[in-house]
Ligand SMILES: CC(=O)SCCNC(=O)CCNC(=O)[C@H](O)C(C)(C)COP(=O)(O)OP(=O)(O)OC[C@H]1O[C@@H](n2cnc3c(N)ncnc32)[C@H](O)[C@@H]1OP(=O)(O)O
């Protein structure tokens with residue numbers, strides 16, 4: 265298989281997504297990451313568009329990049345103007361990049377109705393703009409905007425625009441499915457037509473309006489295209505561009521094209537999540553290859569099978585793209601899920617152990633009562649421990665009372681009293697709090713801290729309440745989910761009840777019990 269060059273346009277096309285606004289600093293950080301990923305071209309932006317992009321090009325020159333060539337993006341000269349006098353082309357040259365990408369019109373509709381010029385003048389605009397950039401020693405990538413739409417309506421003219429770019433000296437001609445409306449077979453036919461019309465190496469640039477951008481890019485590669493343009497996570501205007509993350513994984517792992525090294529491929533998840541973070545967008549947990557759920561297994565039958573052989577339900581080894589396999593525990597679990605989850609926490613269990621079967625049954629019953637264990641692994645591990653006949657819990661809450669009082673003109677106060685069995689003794693404590701859960705937590709800690717001083721490091725980082733049957737109004741059943749940390753490890757627990765305090769107590773008690781036991785590697 266021949267080589268394929270990766271061209272990233274996150275900093276230009278990606279910033280056209282609604283909701284994204286990169287700072288110059290953001291763009292420089294992303295550039296560095298893309299370079300580490302082994303991207304061959306990084307399009308930094310449009311220097312003729314705004315001061316931020318112009319500053320990016322000034323600053324990126326000082327970066328020492330190992331793989332990436334920086335490209336500046338702009339359009340062909342305006343109609344009726346000399347290329348030398350066109351301010352956008354001047355800004356492109358002033359950007360001082362080794363590569364320049366210039367976009368021109370391939371579709372006659374655009375020439376007549378958008379540029380409002382003649383077909384001949386558009387050909388001259390393309391030829392002369394490319395030639396000017398070449399005369400200044402740049403590597404010139406010509407982006408044929410709307411190539412596929414143009415080729416479908418007026419093939420002769422669309423192909424004539426490619427020839428104009430070739431005559432101007434373009435190093436690459438990139439066929440764009442700008443409106444994202446093409447089907448894979450139309451892409452293949454368009455690429456074949458372009459191959460017959462010009463001899464310059466071809467590239468592909470697709471948009472995802474029919475959810476086909478990745479498939480269309482791969483179809484073009486199969487037809488001989490040698491450059492693929494896309495954005496990290498598919499960020500882009502409207503519904504987005506071709507997702508370069510999936511394209512890289514597919515080229516390397518499915519098509520055997522060595523576009524990045526194995527080590528670079530293993531950074532794919534990190535880069536995808538990094539760019540989401542910088543873009544201030546939640547990372548899509550269901551994103552193929554790199555999402556947190558991309559290799560998450562929930563169905564009992566699936567988990568039982570992957571415990572025997574992982575390829576039974578995984579199309580690749582997740583480590584190849586820097587991701588990890590995960591096992592979820594829920595009412596859809598079998599014994600395999602429990603055994604696998606326990607193993608993640610350092611507990612080796614025999615699936616034939618009656619405790620395992622008991623926990624599977626209990627999880628199904630509790631989920632029916634409103635518990636939800638998928639993201640409350642610590643509560644699952646505690647159930648396993650408690651199911652064992654020799655397990656002695658570090659403490660047991662026997663009784664509790666919580667009072668909330670509000671008197672006219674004064675803020676509400678909460679007070680809790682607990683009765684706890686600890687090392688065979690009964691301990692009574694009471695404490696105040698700024699709310700009932702806080703008071704209960706304080707009273708419990710007062711009882712436990714003298715015996716378990718390590719609990720002073722344990723604190724809640726998140727507390728969520730989910731109403732399970734809102735139609736029942738104030739009588740609704742609620743689920744309380746707590747995330748805790750001891751500064752090193754993070755764990756999650758759950759409780760459910762029609763009483764919000766009881767649900768909180770269950771989740772809180774699990775959180776503290778899990779936090780006490782230092783023998784288990786909590787994650
Ligand atoms: C397919 C793509 O994604 S291309 C990238 C799209 N991205 C952007 O547009 C973001 C950056 N753009 C900008 O900052 C501004 O639009 C600028 C600086 C480029 C131009 O701004 P203005 O001069 O105010 O023009 P405006 O944006 O209103 O209109 C675009 C003009 O470019 C012309 N034009 C569009 N494509 C081309 C082209 N390939 N070659 C020459 N002229 C073109 C249009 O006909 C229009 O001309 P008109 O003003 O005579 O009607």
Ligand SMILES: CC(=O)C(=O)O
Pocket residue numbers: 277367407408409410440441442443469471
């Ligand atoms: C060049 C470009 O971004 C497009 O045609 O979609």
